[in-house]
Amino acid sequence: MVFSILVLGAPFNSQSAYSAYRFAKAALESENTIYRVFFYQDGIHNSSAIATPPQDEFDLYEAWQTLQTQYSLDFVTCIAAAARRGLLNETEAQRHNKNNSNMAKEFDLSGLGQLIEATALSDQVITFGQ
Amino acid sequence: MILHTLNKAQSHTELSQQLTNTCAAQDSVLLIEDGVYHLLDPARSTTKNHWSFNAKNIFALANDASARGIDPSDLEGSTENIRFISYQEFVDLCSSHTKTISWY
Amino acid sequence: MNQPKIQKILIVNQSAPYSSGNAKESLDLALAAGTFEQDVSILFTGDACYQLLAMQNPKEIDSKKLSQMLKVLPIYGVENLFVDEQSLLDRNIKHIDHDLKITKISASKARELYQNATTVFRF
Numbered sequence: 001m002v003f004s005i006l007v008l009g010a011p012f013n014s015q016s017a018y019s020a021y022r023f024a025k026a027a028l029e030s031e032n033t034i035y036r037v038f039f040y041q042d043g044i045h046n047s048s049a050i051a052t053p054p055q056d057e058f059d060l061y062e063a064w065q066t067l068q069t070q071y072s073l074d075f076v077t078c079i080a081a082a083a084r085r086g087l088l089n090e091t092e093a094q095r096h097n098k099n100n101s102n103m104a105k106e107f108d109l110s111g112l113g114q115l116i117e118a119t120a121l122s123d124q125v126i127t128f129g130q
Numbered sequence: 131m132i133l134h135t136l137n138k139a140q141s142h143t144e145l146s147q148q149l150t151n152t153c154a155a156q157d158s159v160l161l162i163e164d165g166v167y168h169l170l171d172p173a174r175s176t177t178k179n180h181w182s183f184n185a186k187n188i189f190a191l192a193n194d195a196s197a198r199g200i201d202p203s204d205l206e207g208s209t210e211n212i213r214f215i216s217y218q219e220f221v222d223l224c225s226s227h228t229k230t231i232s233w234y
Numbered sequence: 235m236n237q238p239k240i241q242k243i244l245i246v247n248q249s250a251p252y253s254s255g256n257a258k259e260s261l262d263l264a265l266a267a268g269t270f271e272q273d274v275s276i277l278f279t280g281d282a283c284y285q286l287l288a289m290q291n292p293k294e295i296d297s298k299k300l301s302q303m304l305k306v307l308p309i310y311g312v313e314n315l316f317v318d319e320q321s322l323l324d325r326n327i328k329h330i331d332h333d334l335k336i337t338k339i340s341a342s343k344a345r346e347l348y349q350n351a352t353t354v355f356r357f
Contacts (some may be wrong), residue, residue, distance in 0.1 A: 001225045003337035005357075008234075015163045016137065016234065022193075026217035032225075043257055081259065119353050120241055120272070125226055127355065129137075129234035132349070144280060148248070151341055152348050231354045 002033045004118035006127040010045035011060040014052070014130035017046050021063055024127060028071050036074045036118040039107070042130065044082040047075070047107035061104070068106040079109040132157045133227035136176045137165035137234050138153070149233050150181040160215075160223060161190040163172060166198055169205050169212070241265050249280035251293060251300050258284055260357035261303050268310030275314035276307075277347055278336070281330045283321045286330035287307065301331050319346050327354035 005024055009016030019077050046064055053059050068075050082103070083092060084085055087110050093101035105110070119125050134153055138145050153159065154221075159181055161168055168174055169190055175183040181187060192214040195201075202214060215223070224230050242335040245264050249256035260276075278286060285300055292299050307315065315336040322330070322338065330336065339347075348354060 001221075003224070019137075019162055022217045023220060030218055030221060031222060039265075050150075092341060113265050113270055115263070116243075116267050116270045116272060119243065120270075121184045124353065125353050126224060126228055126230050127232040127234075128357065129232055148280065152345055154345070154349070173331070229352060231348065232356065234356070 001027075002035050002121070002123045003027055004035045004114065004115075004122040005037045006123045006125055006129075007037060007039045007043035007046060008041045009128065009130035010042040011051070012046075013042065016128040017043060018055050018060055019060075020126075020128035021060060021067070023128070024073075025067060028067075034071070034073055035122045036076055036114065038115045038118060039075070039077040040081050040112075041078075042085070043085050043128075044077050044085055047082070047087060049104040050102050062076040063116065065104055065106045075107045076110050076114045077103070077107045078115075079111055082109060086100045131227045131231045133160060133223055134158070134181075135160045135162055135230065135232045136165040136181075137161075137163035139164045140171045140173065142204070144147065145233055146181065150179060150184065152231070153181040153184045153214040155184055155187040156186055157184070157205070158189060158207065158223065158227065160220065161186040161188070162194055162220075163191075164198075166190050168197075168199055169200055186211070189215050194217060238256070240352075242350055242352045243270050243272050244354045245274065245276045245279050246348075246354060247276065247285065248280035248357045249282040249357055250284040251290070252295060252297050255334060256357040257300050258298070260355070261300065261307075263355060263357075264307060265310050266313050268307065268312040271311060274312045275316065275347055275351070276312065277316045277318065277339075277344060279318040279321050279344065281325075283317060283325055283327050283330075286317060286334060287327065288331040301334065305333055309347065314348065316344070343352055 007020045013019045051061050088099040088101050089103040245258050251257040316339045319338045
């Protein structure tokens with residue numbers, strides 16, 4: 001099966017992002033394909049490069065980054081949803097004259113067209129919402 | 131055959147009602163996150179107009195149930211059509227249904 | 235790699251406007267789906283019925299008028315707009331914005347929308 005995953009929740013605020021991660025991992029370990037993971041609404045927070053959970057707590061940010069690297073996954077964060085919530089990569093930070101960027105390199109910023117494309121090219125889109 | 135996932139407890143009455151309105155006889159319901167608390171709800175399987183009556187099969191994510199201290203022996207009412215499953219089986223469930231609708 | 239399927243996308247709105255980003259971000263997705271020429275239907279149910287009230291004045295809370303954006307959906311090819319009749323009744327909503335081309339449907343017709351869709355998004 002070819003899945004795409006839609007993540008709508010931020011780490012810690014709800015369990016949805018964690019559930020999405022565990023689903024993605026299980027799917028990949030059983031040789032399914034993940035076409036794209038799309039981060040929208042509060043889900044954009046999963047792409048933070050600087051969020052720092054306490055040392056004795058599960059680091060979902062690091063887990064996503066490791067998963068992306070291990071399986072060469074296509075992680076897309078919605079550019080509009082991210083900007084309004086304060087997640088910017090270097091390009092966007094420069095474009096908007098902000099001092100810093102804070103987005104992990106494992107994530108690409110793009111538009112909702114990528115979610116629509118993923119819907120067209122996947123067998124199923126699984127949503128994890130809060 | 132639709133797979134419905136539900137991640138909220140029974141106090142989210144409007145959500146449960148929407149699922150009840152949508153769930154057809156051949157559909158399955160997978161309880162995840164706080165949705166596993168429905169397993170303790172006495173209304174489940176005794177209330178006619180409830181998704182648990184309509185759904186062909188009810189599944190619960192074992193990790194979420196165990197994390198929350200819900201043991202299969204705690205279950206209220208009939209447990210014939212309830213299965214505790216792994217994340218791997220969650221993936222397989224999606225594959226065996228025509229689509230997955232998430233209720234949150 | 236899959237061939238693109240003919241998608242029937244159902245976007246289900248159930249949130250009131252302004253108090254959360256759900257109404258706006260649902261609309262953004264609907265516009266994107268229309269732009270990419272998908273077969274999109276939108277169902278308003280539950281508290282999303284409040285999005286359809288006429289005479290909204292969101293400038294009072296520095297917000298954008300959502301109903302204006304709902305009205306441009308047909309320009310993007312999104313014309314299948316439905317509202318759940320029972321949700322309107324439950325909320326005692328007698329009049330919705332008459333400039334919106336939206337069809338009231340029964341619970342069983344709503345169920346059909348869910349059954350016929352290939353992908354369902356909920357906001």
